[in-house]
Amino acid sequence: MTRQPTPTDAPPTADEAELARRLGALTLEQKVRLLTGADFWSLHPEPAVGLRRLVVSDGPAGVRGELWDERSPSANVPSPTALAATWDEQLVEQLGGLLAHEARAKGVDVLLAPTVNLHRTPYGGRHFECFSEDPLLTSRIGVAYVKGVQGGGVAATVKHFVGNDSETQRMTLDARIGERALRELYLTPFEAIVGEGRVWAVMAAYNGVNGHPMTESPLLRQVLHDDWDFDGLVMSDWFAARTTEQSARAALDLVMPGPIGPWGDALVAAVRKGKVDETLVDDKVLRLLRLAARVGALDGIPATARPSEQDTASVAARLRETAAAGFVLARNENAVLPLNRAVLKKVAVLGPNAAVARTLGGGSATVFPPYTVSPLDGIRAALGDGVEITHGIGVTPQTRTPVAPLSHLRLPDGTGEGTEVRFLAADGTLLGSELRAGAAYTWMGSFGPGVPVGEVARVEVRTVVRATGAGRYAIGGSGIGRFRLSVAGAQAFDVRLQLPPGADLVEGLMTPPQRLHSVELAEGEETEIVLTHDIDIDIDADTESASGSTGEAIGGAVTMFQLNLQPPHGSDDEEIERAEALAREAEVAVVVIGTTEEVESEGFDRTSLALPGRQDELVRRVAEANPRTVVVVNSGAPVLLPWADDVAAVLLAWFPGQEFGNALADVLLGTAEPGGRLPTVWPASERGLPTTEPSDGVLTYDEGLFIGHRGAGRPEWQPPRYDFGHGLGYTTWEYVSLDVPAETPPGADFTAEVRIRNTGTRHGKEVVQIYAGRPASEVERPVRWLAGFAVVEAAPGEETVATVTVDARALRHWDTGTGSWTVEPGTFRLEAGPSSTTLPLTADIAVGRS
Template identity: 55%
Template sequence: MNDDELDHLVEKLDLDRKVRLLDGATVWRLHAEPAVGLRPIVTSDGPAGVRGEGWDERRTSVLLPSPTALAATWDEDLLTRLGGLLAAEARRKGVDVVLAPALNLQRSAFGGRHFECYSEDPVLTARVGAALIRGVQAGGVAATAKHYVANDSETERLTLDARVDERTLRELYLVPFEAAVEAGVWVVMSAYNQVNGHTMSESPLLAQPLKGEWGFDGVVVSDWGAVRSTAASGRAAQDLAMPGPNEHWGEALARAVRAGEVPEAAVDDKVRRLLRLAARVGALSAAPAAPAGTAQDADSADSADSADSATGGGHGDEDARALVRRTAAAGSVLLRNEGGLLPLDPARLRRVAVLGPNAATARAQGGGSAGVYPEVVVSPLEGVRAALAGRAEVVHTPGAHIDDRPTPLGLTDVCDPRDGRPGVLVRLLDGHGEEIHAEHRLSGRILEPALVRGARAVEIAARLRPATGGTWRLSVAGWGHVRLTVDGRTVLDEEVVRDTDDPATVHLHPPYRTAEVDLEAGREVEVVAWRRLDRDSGRASALAADPPRGRDEDAETAAAVALARECDAAIVVVGTTEEIESEGVDRDSLALPGRQDDLVRAVAAANPSTVVVVNAGGPVALPWRDEVAAILLGWFPGQEAGHALADVLFGRAEPGGRLPTTWAGTAIAGTTPVDGVLEYAEGLHIGYRAWLRRDDAPAYWFGHGLGYTEWAYESVDVPGHAEPGRPFTATVRVRNAGARRGGEVVQVYLSRPESALDRPERWLAGFARIEADPGETVEVAVTVPARATRHWSVEERGWRTEPGTFEVHAGRSAADLPLRAAVLVTPGAPGAPGAPGAPATSGTTPGATPRTTPGTAPGAPGRG
């Protein structure tokens, strides 16, 4: 639909109708407008899957690996395919706009939400993010580039002022968003935080460079609740306030226009952009037909019965499951493999121990608003058992426990007291305590019950048959007045005062209150959690039950060691908890929780064939890394976790990942604001760039990953001269020097000796994935884009090139770069050194890799 047609539609609307469109109708829906043929536009969280409207465990979704795992593939084609899978899921659920990808950088290893972002490097983030966007939007569904901009930590995230100098903004934090616009993204989400004194929903950065210089013609939607003013945000290039109704827009915005505080032309531009989005996703009657199931009334309440059922749709499709499984393997990173322990040969195994707190129930996804409900998650234990069925015995014990949070009721040992089905009964009550709605649910964690007018309280009830006797911990979660009864006897009655405005905490993670109750094994009791539904008390309620603990941690570790000693191989799965990696909270340590480090050391001492699988979304400390034979990073691997892990462990697939972040025992940059201000004082030097300036070294460098074969880097060729503002090509020759077909990520970095500017020691300029058979040589052309040799000039307010020699480094990671060449970047002059026709510098240069031995990262085992 062209601009003239859009203008004609805008002209049909009076001011009140226009401002109504710019304010959400519900949490997830936009308003319909029959006068212009507009149906409701439906949004949904991403990026690990498309949940659809609301939170309901009965409405399952395909669960992808975490974005850190996706970035670890360094595979744009794969990301585009995954974008297509997300689009298919969105269409199945009647969703028009997927709120993904998150393009913020992993500035500090302490960031608690980094599992939802891609990388510490702007180039890698830009390329994989743009690939996902192209895949989603090729399916007729809008992708959303978020959170614009510098929303790189969680501490005080609603209000912090990120102080970032202009050059750093341009060369780091804005780069992925610029790439998203170049990829044609249809929606950009403004962040909660301030940048340099302006909250992002009012920021001049929305106008320039986003809509002006870059030419973004889509919709700027707020993060949920991030519009907190009327005139300031109305005058800004903010287009849509979500969720709705938002007290600051709607009628308030109309009044501001009539008072002359906001130009009506600004409102018209916002509406025009919204209608353009509607045309793109098929929500205008004049546009292509909308996907089935989306044309519902804008103001209708969310309901599980009106959405897809628990068994319908494509989430069980074998092609989708195979793609997710392949992706989890492709993103797994082999950090260490001493003696070639991996892959394990199933023919040589008779007994295998699968140990660790995350072995039987791995974390498949991170915590927070991006969560979805998969139909099934294959645990590492299940995956290994399936792979070795009929070949080897698989034994298990956790060896350690790391999570003391209450466990919401599920389908085991509990039933609905009304009909006896496994699960719980959820009732909504009016002000007199009378039931006005009831439904059967599959979990005791209820994030969004059906919205029924007149509901004043929610009740979760279940009949619990204790498997063991003793003192149980029974818990209720929620803000406001909560109560817990057992067989009609009140065991807890408390007022829980809300102490935060962070929506992730308010709506997803309210605090638990716990009572200890003695229960008899096998004797059923009826447990009821009740919560008053006060205004602004959040949407979450929970009923949890945990059996007597009585754990002896020394005995648990000893049991794991005893099993490991009797087995041919030991696989130890360690990881983080939701308290450590989740939206709304940053970390203060990279240490694994509990006694997991002790468990790893003890098992490795008992069995030299120990493989440690790290189940975490971001960097964790690995103090035992020199003591174990193999370390495999699995990230948060999605629903096919166990099958993908088994594929890699037993050689059916190669661990194809390379680190998108630097792994060390600590973080260099902090995440805690001082007096509300978070200074990005490190400037351009984050991640590997920061470590390259230090005398010590991280455990594993950005880009590191081993695979199951060996690679010989033979030469790099570049032109002797390159024109400023133009790309050039680095041709890298590599040979598969191992005995197995495999894949490699050829990485090209630049450096600028004797620069007059503050620059990183080197920075990623380009990369390419290759595959080769044993002995095969491949020449890969890696494009070095013009931007890689340019810097942002604050004085001239533009991109400029510092003429002179740039060094080109090629290799396997930020610190394993055995090849070096040089290119003179300056306007060419005939006959001048490095001018067109002059010979290029190529091959292996002595001393090419500062502070490293070729093939080895400083201070780190294995190759960098």
């Protein structure tokens, strides 16, 4: 029988007693009102208990706040894969403190991060938004992130509980996960972040697990409440809650967003009819009040902490340092890196991501940074006027026309760069207007102060396009619904854009359908552009796989579209030939390649790991032209690198945030060491990788315990391009000795000491990794798995000792017979080294019987 929680289950502290008193002052209607959001990003205030408005914000790569555009810039931190690649808990905790400062500056109380779903397969669309394929590394980086954020008095929200490891049919799929894999892999990061990180909020996922939608899943109560004693709040992912009684009886506390949703009056009625016990509602409200108290949203109760102040310079320095610390030097033949600036005279900086790089992924992780430093700009700034920098794009991998660059847009009155946005009623009455310094527009439930949202029938964008060069310009719009474009007063098109059946609504937000018009312009010529979008809801029920009502809810809450513009450019053949010529004339060629928003984003999974367009051909031809070719891979997740053994150096840069170019220059020139080690395997081919495609709505995790590097030694194992944990620095290391206790009792932590020597000529950083194995085990296990790690530094010739704590949980397994954790007695083998396949040191430890 399910235990019915009550607000008095635990002996109340003074604060808890005060929260219970405030709870008692509320009527049922007041309590239920608090349990659904007030709008897209906030919760209802309740003066009767001194509760102010609470604000939540997306935030894996920065704190967006309540606006989703250039009017509210946010520090763009490196992507979660980049953070995990540092393997540096202290650095990540400090970054969490920076995010807390950003949150408070934007009036945000609750950050919807971190995302700790695992890299089950590199096809996962939000791979870049998750830390690692490994549960231990994910746990430790996630705990550090949460401690940093909450140390500043801002709530973190660990997500998505659980099994949201891919995007295809994510709102309806049922993930079938074996009991051991669920406990030992997918729940492990959540367990650590609840237990050690003391996180204040958890987000329940869209998907189901083993037959239950997560917003209604018994796992919420059984695992979070009963097993882990979680005292925080569980919120739904946006529009994930779809039922009244089932979700209310589960340990779901908050439905987001609002004010619509399945609770409200329906939940009040269910309580009145005895279908939902009011003690469940009380427990939910108490958890919400507890969260409010922790962030300082209750009168008379101060926040647990305030963030430290951060100025612009310190934020830039922190982001620059963190980006470099996450760069993984995967290959460095003949020590081509670091470059010797004293002998450089000409450097070719090539590739589609050299001048316009990706600093973050699409979807919930998207923010608008105050600036971005491109690789081209960073290298130019670092090398100065004494070195000639040449540039060519090489290829254009995008098939979509990008958002119109501000440099090509002039306000209609000629006063400067930008656009005028006008909000019009059905009869053409002007309801309001604003000047914008961008061409991507998002409004969530509001068009701004003084604009009556219910009366807006269309939004009109007016601007003047100025040609920076002669040629044919593609101009148009992206979005869902009716769009009209006029050029120089003449109508160019009048169309209705729709998503294909079965598409995720977020796909429509991130990569919406486009319509374009071609315009021939002379250099310096200007032409007036007007893009009009009608505000209506015309969403096919099949568009949103969760339900038609969910699609209508999102469509009604969000107005999002873009003005697009593509200046004229050469063909790929012409640009590749130009890149070859530039590379041939330079002493070194730096080629910056990567994914596009079309293939790596929330809302859809990847269908191929190949680099889009002709980027592989570009790399090969540049490398043939210049043997000193350094390839910088600007992707948030693994891509295939078929030319990797034919270039001098490969640097994996992830989505590294707004300081990308400066951090890259630091690493290329040796001012900073590439500090990263791989948090996930980079495959050499696509053979044998787990799928993201459900069958009849079911996605079976057939690989069980053997995801990523844990699959080594299995019949289906394919040797990767680069192993888990791999990464080169600018020095070399000798692994001298590994010392561990001869035996340890079950359930006890122990310490391993790894002595290493810096055998190179530079000060360096090493990530010392320890893997455990159980030869002749009676339990099915991987050959080895990560059991601990430590980051150390040493000067040339210096020896240092990495002290690695191996948590007792690293040796346990889930006993499906008893439904509990246990440790198999006997001998475990420990191996130490710089990656999962380079392990020069070995020692055995005996685990006794309990």
